[in-house]
Amino acid sequence: MLLFSTILVSLGVVFAREENVLMTEVFEIVVNPPLFNWTYEGKADQFVYQPSLLNAPDLPSWVNYVFSEGHHCGYLYGVPPNKNNARIQLEIVALNRKTYETRHEKINIHISEKLNPAKYEVHMKINNLNVEDMFEVERMDSLKDVYRKTLWKDSQNDIYVTFLSSAIKLGARRPLNPHEREGVVLRLGSQAPFSVELIELQEEVRPLWKASYPCPRDFKRTKVERLFRDAGFIMDWCSFRLIEDNNSALHQSVTNEKLLNSVENDYEDRWETVMKSEVPQRSYLHEFLFTILVPMFVMILLALVLSIILCFHHEGISKRMEDTPQTEINQYATIHRATQSLRSLSNNREMTLSPDPMLLSRSHTNSPTSTINRGVHCRPSPPPYVRPKFKPDL
Structure with a gap:
């Protein structure tokens, strides 16, 4: 079984798909079901593809x-x-959502130098298309024919695409209408110098460069608008530029080289995984000491300062009491005793002038004429009977 697996792996390496690409030129590789020996059955979301570097995540x-x-x-x-x-x-991993079958395919890409790289480039943006629309051969030929037959006739032998990207990826906003296209930015390059028509077109749209980017779709109509509209392209003339440089076509590849540090014969830019044992461990001892010990030290310091302050304050009071003369203490005691005597006399006088109501109630209760002892609570006692004195008649 191990020998059979080894043979399959070796055959997979031998029969891996080979792709030759050229520097400064946009390449295209189609990923479809026939690449994995599958048949398309009419379902749009039946197959899912995940491409990456071999033994790498991206x-x-x-x-x-x-x-x-x-x-x-x-x-x-x-x-x-x-x-x-x-x-x-x-390596491309494919998943069949209908049968949950997984297959993978390897693609070897060989980078070669382009013999006659472009020296002149036309930078443009198309509003009504996406990146995948430009991979249609007929559509790309229609765009090239606008330049080869009318605007840039000298480039008909070597015109090619030197740059291709989505407008969203370059920072543009998505359209408000989800049915509208996102837009695509591309460059066409050639060794032929710019024609008079292209130079005049750039001068015509030059004032638009000061406008806010991007331009509205109907913001400006140029004299060559009809050529692009008939071919099915709505141009953003605020983005139209002519790039003239001896190494302009190499600019994109050099930029990629600086960003990547490029790829050597074996995947130099492959991302290496990190072992769990290599992950650094963080110690929380410093944070613990700073969080616990520093507040405790501050609290102890404040307690010592407060104790010292209270100690000196108590000693000051004791010292003042010791420095007070004995005559002043005796005088203070005499005044205190006199005050207490006056208070007691005042209380006795108040008791004499206003007897206690409780005592009064007791005296009335014990009196023989009280109505309470006789069981009469509603009427007062009648006055005593006095016999009248009669005078004799004269």
Whole structure:
């Protein structure tokens, strides 16, 4: 069984798909069911693809992947870095959602130098298309024909795409209407110098460069608008530029090289996993000491200061009491005794002038004429009877 697995792995390496790409030129690799010996059954979301570097979690930064729901396939595209004879190996894992079957395919990409790189480039933005739409051969040929037949006739032999990216990826906003296209930014390059028509077109749109980016779709109509509209392209003229540089076509690949530090013959830019034992461990001893010991030290220091203050204050009171003369103490005691005597006399006088109501009630209760002892509570006692004195008649 082990020998059989080894043979299969070796055969997979031998029969891996080979792709040759050129520096400064956008390449395209189609990822579809036939690549994995599957048959498309008419379901848009039946197959899912996950491309990456071999034995790595992600793609290099100069390789992009997009899935087209309209074409029911994926596209790997990008501009290779400035590394001649470099070689990388990609792995694509595919999942069939209907049967939950998983397959993988390896693709070897060889980077070669382009013999006649472009020296002149036309930078443009198309509002009504997405990146995956530009992989249609007829659509790309229609765009090139606008330049080859009318605007840039000298470039008909060597015009090619030197840059391709989504407008969203470059910082543009998504359209408010979800049915509208996101927009695509691309460059067409050639060794032929710019024509008079292209130079006049740039001068015509130059005032638009000061406008806020991006321009509205109907903000400005140029004299060549009809050429692009008939071919099915709505241009953003605020983004139209002519790039003239001896190394302009190499600019993108050099930029990619600086960002990546490129790829050597074996995957130099492959991300290496980190072992659990290599992960540094953090010690919380310093935070614990700072959180617990510092407040305790401050509390002890404040307690000592407060104790010292109270101690000196108590000693000051005792010292003042000791310094007080004995005559003053005797005088204070005499005044205190006199005050207590006056208070007691005042209380006795108040008791004499206003007897206690309780005592009065007791005296009335014990008196023989009290109505309470006789059981009469509502009427007072009658006055005593006095016999009248009669005078004799004269």
